[in-house]
Amino acid sequence: MAISKEAYRVLEAIVGEDYISSDPVVCEGYRSGPAGYEAGLGYERVMTKVPGCVIMPLTTEEVQKIVKVCNRYKIPYVPYSTGWYGPRSHCHVEDELLIDLKRMDDFEIDEKHLYALVGSGVIYSQLQEEAMKRGCYIIVGGGGSQCSAIANMLGDGWSPLSYRIGLPHRRILGTELVLPDGELVRMGSLAVGDDPFWGDGFGPDLRGLLRGFTGLRGCLGIVTRMAIKLLPFQPEKLEPTGISPNTTLQLPPKRVKWINFTMPNKEAMKKAMFEMARAEIGAGATKVPMFWRAIAKASCKEEFWDIWSKENEETISSFHLLRVLLVGFGSEEQLEYEERVLNDIITELGGEARRTRPTDESWFKNADSAGMWLMCGGYVSVDYVIETLEHAIPHGENYAELKRKFTPPLMPDYGDPGWFQSFELGHQGYSEFLVYWDPDVNTDGVDHFYLETSKENIRKRFYTSLLGPHQPLYLTGPAYGPNYHKWLLKIKDEFDPSFLSHPPVPLAHDHFVERAEWMRPMKDWESPKFAP
Amino acid sequence: MLKGKLSLDVTNLDNFEYDMSKCIKCKGCYWVDHIYMPGVTFSTRCPSATRYLFDSYGAYGKMRIGLAMLEGRMDYSDELLKTLYACPLCGACDVGCKRNLDLEIELTLEALRIKAVKDGKGPMPAHKKVAKKIDEKHNRFGSPHENRKKWLTKDIKVAAKADVLYFVGCSAAYTSPEIARATAKILNAAGTPFMLMPDEWCCGNILYSVGMIDEAKKLAKRNVEAVRKTGAKTLLVSCAEGYRMWKVDYPKMLGIPTSELGFEVVHLTEMAAELIKKGALKFAKPLDMRLTYHDSCSLSRLSEPWTPWNGERGEWGMVSPGLERRRGTNGVYQAPRDILEAIPGLELVEMIRMKENAFCCGAGRGTQEAFPDFAAWAAEQRLFEAKAVGAEGIVATCPMCKDNFARVARQNSEDLKIYDISELILAAL
Numbered sequence: 001m002a003i004s005k006e007a008y009r010v011l012e013a014i015v016g017e018d019y020i021s022s023d024p025v026v027c028e029g030y031r032s033g034p035a036g037y038e039a040g041l042g043y044e045r046v047m048t049k050v051p052g053c054v055i056m057p058l059t060t061e062e063v064q065k066i067v068k069v070c071n072r073y074k075i076p077y078v079p080y081s082t083g084w085y086g087p088r089s090h091c092h093v094e095d096e097l098l099i100d101l102k103r104m105d106d107f108e109i110d111e112k113h114l115y116a117l118v119g120s121g122v123i124y125s126q127l128q129e130e131a132m133k134r135g136c137y138i139i140v141g142g143g144g145s146q147c148s149a150i151a152n153m154l155g156d157g158w159s160p161l162s163y164r165i166g167l168p169h170r171r172i173l174g175t176e177l178v179l180p181d182g183e184l185v186r187m188g189s190l191a192v193g194d195d196p197f198w199g200d201g202f203g204p205d206l207r208g209l210l211r212g213f214t215g216l217r218g219c220l221g222i223v224t225r226m227a228i229k230l231l232p233f234q235p236e237k238l239e240p241t242g243i244s245p246n247t248t249l250q251l252p253p254k255r256v257k258w259i260n261f262t263m264p265n266k267e268a269m270k271k272a273m274f275e276m277a278r279a280e281i282g283a284g285a286t287k288v289p290m291f292w293r294a295i296a297k298a299s300c301k302e303e304f305w306d307i308w309s310k311e312n313e314e315t316i317s318s319f320h321l322l323r324v325l326l327v328g329f330g331s332e333e334q335l336e337y338e339e340r341v342l343n344d345i346i347t348e349l350g351g352e353a354r355r356t357r358p359t360d361e362s363w364f365k366n367a368d369s370a371g372m373w374l375m376c377g378g379y380v381s382v383d384y385v386i387e388t389l390e391h392a393i394p395h396g397e398n399y400a401e402l403k404r405k406f407t408p409p410l411m412p413d414y415g416d417p418g419w420f421q422s423f424e425l426g427h428q429g430y431s432e433f434l435v436y437w438d439p440d441v442n443t444d445g446v447d448h449f450y451l452e453t454s455k456e457n458i459r460k461r462f463y464t465s466l467l468g469p470h471q472p473l474y475l476t477g478p479a480y481g482p483n484y485h486k487w488l489l490k491i492k493d494e495f496d497p498s499f500l501s502h503p504p505v506p507l508a509h510d511h512f513v514e515r516a517e518w519m520r521p522m523k524d525w526e527s528p529k530f531a532p
Numbered sequence: 533m534l535k536g537k538l539s540l541d542v543t544n545l546d547n548f549e550y551d552m553s554k555c556i557k558c559k560g561c562y563w564v565d566h567i568y569m570p571g572v573t574f575s576t577r578c579p580s581a582t583r584y585l586f587d588s589y590g591a592y593g594k595m596r597i598g599l600a601m602l603e604g605r606m607d608y609s610d611e612l613l614k615t616l617y618a619c620p621l622c623g624a625c626d627v628g629c630k631r632n633l634d635l636e637i638e639l640t641l642e643a644l645r646i647k648a649v650k651d652g653k654g655p656m657p658a659h660k661k662v663a664k665k666i667d668e669k670h671n672r673f674g675s676p677h678e679n680r681k682k683w684l685t686k687d688i689k690v691a692a693k694a695d696v697l698y699f700v701g702c703s704a705a706y707t708s709p710e711i712a713r714a715t716a717k718i719l720n721a722a723g724t725p726f727m728l729m730p731d732e733w734c735c736g737n738i739l740y741s742v743g744m745i746d747e748a749k750k751l752a753k754r755n756v757e758a759v760r761k762t763g764a765k766t767l768l769v770s771c772a773e774g775y776r777m778w779k780v781d782y783p784k785m786l787g788i789p790t791s792e793l794g795f796e797v798v799h800l801t802e803m804a805a806e807l808i809k810k811g812a813l814k815f816a817k818p819l820d821m822r823l824t825y826h827d828s829c830s831l832s833r834l835s836e837p838w839t840p841w842n843g844e845r846g847e848w849g850m851v852s853p854g855l856e857r858r859r860g861t862n863g864v865y866q867a868p869r870d871i872l873e874a875i876p877g878l879e880l881v882e883m884i885r886m887k888e889n890a891f892c893c894g895a896g897r898g899t900q901e902a903f904p905d906f907a908a909w910a911a912e913q914r915l916f917e918a919k920a921v922g923a924e925g926i927v928a929t930c931p932m933c934k935d936n937f938a939r940v941a942r943q944n945s946e947d948l949k950i951y952d953i954s955e956l957i958l959a960a961l
Contacts, residue, residue: 019585025611026586028600029593036556056585083557083587102585107572125569133571145566146559240567243861244888245631247567300857301634302850366566370558370632377554377849411848438848439554440534 002095003053007073011097014065015057019103022053030054030083030090030098035373037086038380040439042447042516044087047508051078052095058103060176060184060224066099067222068182070500078502079222081120081148085155086380088217088469093503101148104224109134113197114230115173120150120223125365127228132238136230137364139165142432144369150226155215156384158423158430159363160286161325163273165231166424167386172207173199173227180221180496188227196227209491217469219505220495234329238364245299248359249366254332256325257339258360260288261351263320268349270389272322275345277426281338284325284363286421289434290316291413295371296361304375316414322351325363376411378439378446381432383453387463389429392420395462399433402456406449411436444518451513451522472510474527504530538851539842540639542784543745545602545647548640550845552602555595560632561625562590564889574884574917577624579892579910588615591625591637598644608653616644617656618906620899621741622829622892627860634849634857638834645743655742656902662738663747670733671702680732683709688716694725697764697795699778701771702734703931711931714954715770715800721961722812724803726768729758735777741897745785752782760794767793770800770954772930773896776830783838790837799831801929804957805867808874815960818877823951824923825868825880826914826937827890828930833860860888868929868953875960883917891917893928895936911940915948925949927956 003022012020021027032048033039057063070077077097080089091098104119107126111134116127124138125145131138141152142159157168165171174188174196191201199207209220236252251257263269269287276282290311298304324342328335346353362368372379385395396418403410418433433453437446454471457464458479467476467484477485488506492499504511511530513519538547562578569575576582581590588597597615600606619641626638648654655663665674683705684690698719704712719726736751755778759767769775779797783790790797807813827833836858845851865887872880885891894900894910915937918926925948928934938950 021586023609023611025597025606025609025615026588028597028606029586029588029590029615031596031600034599035554039556054586082559083592084559100585100587105572122572123563123575125563125566126572126575129569129571144558145569146563242567243865244565244627245859245861247565247631249567300855301848302852302854305848305850361567365569368632370556370560373554373556374633375848440550440849 003075003097004073007069007075008053010069011053011055011066014062014069015055019056020053026054027051030080032087032090035377035439037084038088039086040378041380041443042519043509043512046516047092047512048087049091049094049096051091051098054098054100056100056103060178063099063178063222063224064182064184067178067180070097071181071498074498074500076500076503079120079218081151082123082146084144084147085151085217088505088508092505092508099222101222101224106225110197114232115197115227116230117196117225117227118149119225120148122149123147124149124152124367128365131230132233134230135233135235137233138228138230139168140363140365140367142367142369144367145365146370149228150223153226153228154211154223155217159367160284160323160421161363162423163285163421164283164425166428169207169211170199171229173197173229175207175223175227176225177206177210178222178224180501217505218502219469219492221501232329234327238360248361249364251358251360253358255328255335257335257358258356259324259326259339259342260354260356261322261324261346262354263322264350266320266393268351269320269322270393272345272349272351273389273422274426276324276342277422279341279345280425281326281341282324283327283329286323287419288321288323289416289419290319291375291416293321295374298374301374308375311414313414316416372434372436376436376438378437378443379434381434382450383457384430384432384465385463386423386428386430386465389420389422389426391463392429392431395431396420396433398456398460398462399453402452403435403449406445406452409437409441409443409445410449447516447519448522451519469506469508472513472525472527473507474510475525478525533845535845537844540636540840542639542643543646545598545643548636548643549599549602550849551635551637551640552595552599554633554635554849555592556633557592558632559590559592560628561592561637562628564885565628565631568889570884574891574920577628577885577889577891579622579894579906579913580619582913583906583909584618589618591629591641594641594644595637598640601644601647608648608651613648613654613656616648616654617742617898618903620829620892620894620910621897623834623860624829624889624892627833627888630857630859642743645741646745647743649743649745655744655898658902659738659742659744659898662901663744666734666736666739667747671706672734672738673702673706675706680705681728683712684716685713688713689720690716691725691727693763694727695765696724696726696768697759697762697766698726698728698768699735699774700728700732701769701774701931703935704770705732708931708935708952711770711934711952711954714952714958718800718804718813718954718957718961722807724807724812727762727764729762731758735774737773737777738898738901740777740781740785749785752785756782756786756793764795766796766798768798768800768803770952771932772799772828772831773932775799776834779835780838787840789839799864799929800954801831801868801871802864805870808871813957813961815875817960819875819956819960820877821924821949822879822881822922823872823925823927824883824918824921825872825927826883826893826933827865827887828928828933829890829892829896831929832863832865832890833888835863836860863888868927871953871957872927875956878956878960881921881923883921885917893933893936895932900932900936907936908940908943911936912944915941915946918948923948925951927951927953929953
């Protein structure tokens with residue numbers, strides 16, 4: 001049912017006529033695809049719709065009013081901060097209201113208690129710069145500097161710098177959540193006052209409800225304000241230099257240093273991560289996939305393929321590059337000490353330091369996720385696990401084998417086993433598996449691979465963190481639960497009985513498999529019959 | 533077309549289907565390069581999306597809308613024309629996108645306007661009026677053609693024949709004569725003889741910019757031929773928009789590389805910086821001012837030379853033969869800064885958004901004519917930024933920027949001085 005004129009007028013009265021539109025041109029501008037994260041695939045084609053109307057609130061109160069109007073007129077809606085997160089952050093049903101939160105860019109910083117209070121429209125690079133002006137830093141999630149800080153903190157929120165810091169759960173402090181019925185929940189210390197300095201509050205910690213490991217993509221309401229913990233950094237400036245596309249941050253050499261090490265094998269790389277953690281040194285550590293290096297070296301798509309086509313199974317399987325970040329948080333002497341310890345560890349493990357540029361292009365202010373599309377035009381991180389290193393590394397290797405069956409349409413990557421690193425000083429192991437394809441050929445195989453990875457996780461007992469909105473819930477729920485799906489749906493039903501907040505998430509992938517005929521042969525699990 | 537034969541010909545939107553269909557909504561076109569991100573203020577570089585907010589006004593929206601136009605899914609409407617034309621085509625989106633990807637955003641936006649005109653829907657009524665004036669009077673103001681050289685004063689020496697030909701342009705000839713005079717006097721002071729075109733006409737910037745390709749091409753042919761006939765080796769301009777027209781868009785329309793124009797296109801700032809370096813221009817008078825420099829889009833990120841390209845797109849979206857993408861890296865950024873830094877007493881302070889990240893003044897490419905409120909808003913943003921860095925004044929290298937800034941400063945009673953760089957050079961000699 002189209003959004004009625006009456007409902008439109010009520011919504012318009014909330015935000016004013018300049019901030020709402022149902023014009024087809026405006027709405028087309030909010031189409032998910034055909035390109036972007038996970039876009040150009042069957043999920044995007046089958047599951048996403050152009051919004052019926054777009055509205056841009058300014059305040060939490062306006063968001064509450066909008067959501068209440070949606071409940072009154074039964075209008076499905078989706079919150080949208082930057083639109084970066086591909087089809088899963090766009091409208092999924094006809095005549096849906098897209099609530100564009102970009103005007104909500106309020107920003108406050110508390111230098112004494114080290115937190116920033118941000119609105120949904122504030123992105124990571126803005127927040128990082130403001131933090132760094134004050135001698136602090138944040139983790140710019142691998143999703144990219146262009147991500148809404150709130151959305152990424154709820155959804156993912158990690159990078160190689162998570163080696164020291166870990167997942168974002170505990171960096172989410174006082175938070176405002178507009179529930180799917182329009183009521184406001186103030187979490188953490190905001191529950192008892194106006195100071196959002198602390199993440200815990202009375203009663204159960206609802207942060208788990210919002211994100212779990214990877215968040216529920218807007219199906220349990222809208223976060224409008226969040227206090228984010230700032231971490232103490234070192235005092236010297238990271239100086240921007242260069243002209244686009246060759247821009248970089250010049251690092252203060254005695255305070256911040258990336259060092260690349262060639263390691264003899266994967267085992268040595270893993271051991272180095274553990275030993276670094278045991279010695280409590282380092283500010284970041286990651287395995288570098290070979291194709292990242294090729295992207296960094298290439299000045300254009302064609303040059304990337306010139307470089308990449310020289311690789312083979314042998315060069316990929318013997319490529320073990322460990323990239324370590326050292327920061328003299330407290331002093332220059334700290335960095336000197338850590339570098340000596342690191343070199344001892346690496347030497348003992350048979351590794352060797354390589355010449356490394358004294359710059360940062362990728363992780364402090366410019367998590368360069370957009371470059372991932374240079375190669376093929378299509379990209380998604382098909383899975384991530386957050387468990388132990390012992391668990392994470394085989395996950396990538398396993399997927400690499402599985403991937404061979406789906407290459408093409410996947411890009412030939414000669415068995416590259418993805419990206420792994422350690423979080424929280426070795427206490428957690430992380431594996432992320434990235435896939436690339438040419439969106440201008442038949443991509444059914446990519447859709448099949450995506451689903452096959454869910455099954456592989458179940459077969460091989462990999463602890464995926466994408467259980468909820470990225471995989472068929474009736475496939476993963478019984479396997480991981482046995483009643484995980486039932487609880488998730490009960491929670492959804494409790495908070496959103498009319499199913500208006502971003503429907504049909506968390507059942508979107510279930511719907512996709514039902515609707516896409518090329519997916520149906522893969523369905524070997526039980527589920528209720530979904531409405532079309 | 534997504535694969536197969538294609539070219540960079542902007543008269544055929546099919547050539548840009550791949551570019552429109554590969555926008556990933558990273559919004560690199562909208563935000564300042566994240567490496568240079570200054571914080572929560574002055575953080576965007578797209579005037580159109582910053583002003584109108586809806587995604588449809590950013591390149592990410594326009595690429596989707598353009599694809600819908602190409603596929604016949606989008607009817608023309610007032611909103612569609614506003615989306616296409618309430619944009620100064622400043623190139624911020626193009627360099628932002630090309631930091632990571634190889635998509636031709638600027639050319640796509642030009643091609644969309646050309647399609648709108650071909651379809652009989654564009655340009656905007658205000659543009660049609662200007663086009664009529666250009667057609668009838670050879671200048672965009674509709675002023676008498678015979679007044680084109682009225683800016684010349686008796687103390688300016690113009691050679692009958694010289695290697696350098698100064699193309700004055702409509703703005704400097706009619707509404708900003710101080711720029712034309714200052715440019716001419718600088719050349720006289722440096723001992724660089726120059727001539728003028730026997731019969732100078734409008735460069736056609738606005739015609740090309742709004743998609744009136746046939747009219748623009750006629751002017752391009754006429755003007756290039758006229759300069760070739762003079763035997764000039766160097767065509768000098770003091771207008772950034774004119775610089776881009778001669779250096780990039782004329783070759784683009786004529787299907788030749790910039791190097792085959794038959795003469796070199798040079799902006800005053802490039803020539804003056806060189807003359808200063810050689811000692812031919814010497815500054816004697818101090819100018820005790822704290823000024824900031826505004827990178828005019830067409831002198832900076834949009835000014836790299838043009839090379840026609842025809843080829844094929846194949847697997848993974850690769851093109852062959854190789855294509856040297858224009859990413860804005862080699863625009864004229866340093867020369868104006870070198871000049872200002874060489875002027876004794878003048879303190880140059882940079883704005884927060886500078887060089888390829890600069891925020892456009894909003895006047896160019898038909899915006900001032902069709903959306904004057906938007907153009908004024910963009911200029912206000914830039915003046916606010918100039919004040920935020922404590923500048924007493926702002927220096928431009930284009931009469932259109934200067935005019936827009938000056939108008940807004942006047943309207944808002946701003947205590948900011950607005951200069952063209954030629955005036956400062958002359959004042960310091």
